[in-house]
Amino acid sequence: MTSVSLAPLGIIAGTGFYDLEALDDAHTETVETAYGTTSVTRGSWHGQPVAFVARHGLGHKVPPHRVNYRAIIRALADLGVRDVIAVNVTGGIDSDVEAGELVCLDDFLDFTHGREGTFHDGDGPEGVVHTDMTTAYDPLLRGEILDAASSIGQPIIDGGVYVCFDGPRFETPAEIRLAALAGGTVAGMTGVPEVTLAVEAGLRYAAISLVVNPAAGVGSAEPISMDDLDAVLTSGAPKVIAVIDELVHTRSVFTADEGHGPA
Structure with a gap:
C-alpha cells in the first residue's frame, strides 16, 4: 500500500x-x-485526521451574528482541509418536517445583514470575484452523507433549503411565512456565510440539519420553549454523530482498500 498523507x-x-x-x-x-484566530480541535476518528470547530466557542459564548466565519473557514483551509461536514440545529419551516428529523441540505436563502460574508472584498490582487453558488452544498459530499445514513438505517431527508436569519432572537411568525413562500425548509442562524465562504475557499461543503422545533407560527401557537429544544437536541444529537461516524468509517475502509482517501 502506498503511504499517503x-x-x-x-x-x-x-x-x-x-x-x-x-x-x-x-x-x-x-x-x-488573516481574518483573526479560531480554536480548532484536532485528532483522529477511525484513523482519519479530523479538524473540528465549535462555532460558538467553548461554553457557547459567541452569538451567531458575531461568529468569525471567515477565520473558521480560512483556518480549516490553511490546515489542509478539503471537505467540510457542517451540523446545524434548526427550526422547521416546512410543516411536514418534524422535530427530531435530519435534513441533508441542498440550497440556502440568506436573510442576514451586515455579516462579513466574503473573502473577496475587491482590494486583493484578484480584484472583483463573483463565485458561483449553484451547487454550494457539494453533491458528492452530500451523497456520502446520504449513503452513510442509509447504511445505518437512519432516516434523513434528501434536500432542503436552509434559511439563515441573524439571530440571536428567534424569528417572528411573519418572517417564517415569508421564508416559507420563498421555499424555505428550515430556519437557522449560522449556515450563511459559512457555506459561501467554504465555496470561495475551494472546499467541498455539505451540511446536516437537525430540526429541533417547529419555527414560529408553524403548527402550535405556543412560544418556543428552550426546554423542549434541549430535549429534542439531546435525543437527536446521537443520530447526527452516528451518521458522521459511519461516513468517517466508510472513508477509513476506502483508504485502507485503495491506499488513498476521497478527493
Whole structure:
C-alpha cells in the first residue's frame, strides 16, 4: 500500500455539539489567520485526521451574528482541509418536517445583514470575484452523507433549503411565512456565510440539519420553549454523530482498500 498523507476532514458544529468524544488523541490549538484566530480541535476518528470547530466557542459564548466565519473557514483551509461536514440545529419551516428529523441540505436563502460574508472584498490582487453558488452544498459530499445514513438505517431527508436569519432572537411568525413562500425548509442562524465562504475557499461543503422545533407560527401557537429544544437536541444529537461516524468509517475502509482517501 502506498503511504499517503490524508487531508483532515473538517467538521463544524454549533449548539449542543461542543466537542467530539469520538476523537482520539484530541488536542485544541489556536489557529491564526488573516481574518483573526479560531480554536480548532484536532485528532483522529477511525484513523482519519479530523479538524473540528465549535462555532460558538467553548461554553457557547459567541452569538451567531458575531461568529468569525471567515477565520473558521480560512483556518480549516490553511490546515489542509478539503471537505467540510457542517451540523446545524434548526427550526422547521416546512410543516411536514418534524422535530427530531435530519435534513441533508441542498440550497440556502440568506436573510442576514451586515455579516462579513466574503473573502473577496475587491482590494486583493484578484480584484472583483463573483463565485458561483449553484451547487454550494457539494453533491458528492452530500451523497456520502446520504449513503452513510442509509447504511445505518437512519432516516434523513434528501434536500432542503436552509434559511439563515441573524439571530440571536428567534424569528417572528411573519418572517417564517415569508421564508416559507420563498421555499424555505428550515430556519437557522449560522449556515450563511459559512457555506459561501467554504465555496470561495475551494472546499467541498455539505451540511446536516437537525430540526429541533417547529419555527414560529408553524403548527402550535405556543412560544418556543428552550426546554423542549434541549430535549429534542439531546435525543437527536446521537443520530447526527452516528451518521458522521459511519461516513468517517466508510472513508477509513476506502483508504485502507485503495491506499488513498476521497478527493
